[in-house]
Amino acid sequence: MNPAQDEWTEFGAYFCTNPACELHVRSGDPGVQGVGNWATCADGHRVGRARYGGRMLCDDCGRRWSAGRLSLENE
Numbered sequence: 001m002n003p004a005q006d007e008w009t010e011f012g013a014y015f016c017t018n019p020a021c022e023l024h025v026r027s028g029d030p031g032v033q034g035v036g037n038w039a040t041c042a043d044g045h046r047v048g049r050a051r052y053g054g055r056m057l058c059d060d061c062g063r064r065w066s067a068g069r070l071s072l073e074n075e
């Protein structure tokens with residue numbers, strides 16, 4: 001098992017853990033590129049993902065989170 005697969009499993013296999021995000025999708029859903037770190041939004045732009053505050057978020061949500069404009073509920 002490779003580390004990338006471990007990470008998908010750890011984060012519930014969602015590309016972005018923000019439930020309100022269009023990229024709150026699982027590996028294998030349309031737009032997600034394999035089990036990699038990229039996905040394509042409905043409007044065609046590609047985003048990566050990274051960890052923000054212990055959560056896996058896409059670039060768009062991560063930027064909003066970093067700017068204090070995205071509040072995430074505690075799990």
Ligand SMILES: [Zn+2]
Pocket residue numbers: 016017018021022023024057058059060061062
């Ligand atoms: Zn997102």
